[in-house]
Amino acid sequence: MAASTNAHYKLPVVRNEPNLSYAPGSKERQALQDAIAELESAAPFDVPAFVGGKEVRLDTERSSQPMPHNKKQDLCTFAASTPDLASEAIKHALAAQPEWESMPFNDRAAIFLRAADLISTKYRAKICAATMLGQGKNVWQAEIDAAAELIDFFRFGAAQVEQLYTQQPTENSSGTWNRVEYRPLEGFVFAVTPFNFTAISGNLVGAPALVGNVLVWKPSPMATYSSWLVLQILLEAGLPKNVIQFLPTPNGDATISLVDRVLDHRMFAGLHFTGSTHVFRHLWKKIGNNIDKYLSYPRVVGETGGKNFQLVHPSADVRAAAIGAIRGAFEYQGQKCSALSRLYVAKSLWDGDFKETLLSEVAKISQGSVSEFQHFMGPVISQASYDKCLSYVEKAKQAGGEVLAGGSGDDSTGFFVQPTVILTKDPLSPTMTDEIFGPVLTVYVYEDAKFEETCSLIDTTTTYALTGCIFSNDRAATVKATALLRYSAGNYYINDKSTGAVVGQQPFGGARGSGTNDKAGSPSFFTRWANPRSIKETFVPPTDFAYPSNLV
Template identity: 65%
Template structure:
């Protein structure tokens, strides 16, 4: 192992400041220029990256732009089984050198990558997220710029704290130490389309503690994820530590989890897919040397509960933001709304309808739109089909309920009012701009808490609103297991790295809390070391002596 000549301390870490992109600002001009440049150069041709080198397979897949689906942001070469095999073997060859690199040098790579994203590549990676994943400027800023930078910087901070955790006691003549080893084998990262930052974190978290990683990006986020990989290499990451293998998800994932040296899965995606992968991994236990770590963040059916004492105006604004930002394509997005009848009939209904009716939808190239497209044809068909199903079941469409796919995949932000608290839009994850309201009787507040807790198997995010402290306390207790991220008088979206560690339980995932130190425990295997300095002279116990 390379020499460690000092106990280094990382710089002070804080959240990346958000930029506003106001009209006439230099940031707006810079971002607009990056978007225009990217459109003029698209479609980009993206290879697999094995050992840091481009590999073209000839099996060309495409990533269309959701706001303009006739045009592609990029095409990419889908990995073949031979490419995946080479990627795994190459990562394993790099494993020893990477885990033995001094911590300060690994930390420096991620700190430099964060600075590259915050500065040199900020507008480019935002443009890729806007054009490829359908985000507007603000949503791209909080994701591809601020949150991704935060993940890399706070990862360094948390791993420094992790390594500093050592046994507090030493008996006379001994020294106790703990090593935090990476896992034996490689980690597979399966990343989603909806957050560029999640792509970076799902590979970054295992890698920063010394693991090597095979990265299977979402087909709908290929280009932005490719840019992250490029930035990490520019920051000094050894080329074989992360292998970039876009392509057919089931085939690539199956090949990886069938490998004897598969050591862990870091996954964000659907509950159904995650459960299927867990079963396949379990069926392969005789293949592996140890027990692979399985870490996943999956779906949600997130709620807002309003107590009669809640403020109507704030409640409406919070609901709109959490349901319709990024067209509801967030694991944390609001889907279920429980409003007391007194609030509903005295302003909540009318304000909600009026404000939702005023929302404009459109392409990311027009900065004035609050909501953009959904990600692609399968999502568009699913969401529009669920809205149709809700109408047929007697749900009242208070606002929205229309869609248009002639140029992009646009679905109008939709509010459905139901009399059935277990109707289809109250129970099924939609992952789109659909909010369903159930009006409960004021006297049934606690019964409504029970209803929220038992209606779905998910437990990702939820929020309660009110002034009555006793009512807030009671709901917080009754809903203790209903959400891994719980908010009081704040919307159920918008967790910030280092402030609100993110993750849910039940069908929503393993609740390992990305954005905190907790996630790193899942990708290390600790070794306790005891060193003795005083040689024993006899084997007898003191109690064996007669005198």
């Protein structure tokens, strides 16, 4: 039996986790190199399902998660979770909910604060190494994702839920007390997580759990090992074993049958999703078609694709805009939802120094194994991604585009696509409208006098509205563009690249075809996973039904 307390606890003040530099000769560099070597030598790991508080190893067909930089070596293997196992997972999750939601918030928060500290210290090198080897990130991209951002999600999440719980009615009639309790959703949350950010995977299960929800987690098959490691860290931090059920599953028929079983359940209460727009819309349709089956109306929260833009005004600083474009387009091989893929440059700048600056800097980019720290770029995630990138280069050529840099790749050992810059005269060509999710940047040069028309073009070219940026030193032009592009991006940057949202600083999410724009990394995000109940208590109830106006 738990001991009660009358204390109202105050969480520690949270700050964004500092990024380590991994400079040559540093302790963190050596620790990371050791972790990479250790994982490589021990791979492939056997990743089980985790259901009912136990590791479950099925006899179903096994799948693998290859290392994208070395496709012949697997980081892990896993068996396909079955629909029957999903049903078992749901049963255990629902059985765990009463105890989990009744656990005092300070105790739930302590689990995630401890997990953050474990990632910051004991597991930092290992989780970065797992993300590098399994998801193809270089050291810096792994550090800002699997370490710093995941830590921030857990620490700021606890603080933001504390802030949510303090939001109470300000008015009380005489003799009454009004208050609001923030219950979890009635049922379970289904988390479908992506390959490209370990931090996003952790937050997709962590955010609903912080407010008392139980979850069934289907990780991306291309991030199975790092997802499994996140769960192990949470369990070590004290998370009760049945709060999160873990169902690794390959893409294809196995996923379809498992998802169908989950979404058919009466107690399905919410979907937390990051992935492709096509898949998200497909899941939403399934949920809509099942609406009569559910006890409640499920919450649907999703962040999907992007076709993100950078607008360069004639007044812009040329070098700043060029470097912003390179980082926005080619960090992590363009595999960020926020990655830049559409670059609009004023003709006076393009004909001046911009083209030369952009191409000369792109030519300096090196590419190679993630264990070789000198490289700015690594591989794309899979053969399918590699093939898609190069197919779009061919589509661009067929549409009259000119390849100014890159345009080819090498998949002999890993999935390496060169940083590619395409110049198009058609602003609606395939590489300007379709999401590619790779290191392919298309440039459209506009006439200086058509700046406002170009803003309208940007706004109407695609259905996506995730991120965008403008480089300009003309304040009036900046104000004008910001107004014209008001609904073109959920995250908008002025004189900065289109990527790099930081928890607690720039809450992340887009609208239109890019998702539900619920802003991960902000206090409002947690309202989506809470089920409030208003409580009015009257201390001295009336004893007569008549109103004063009834008196004569």
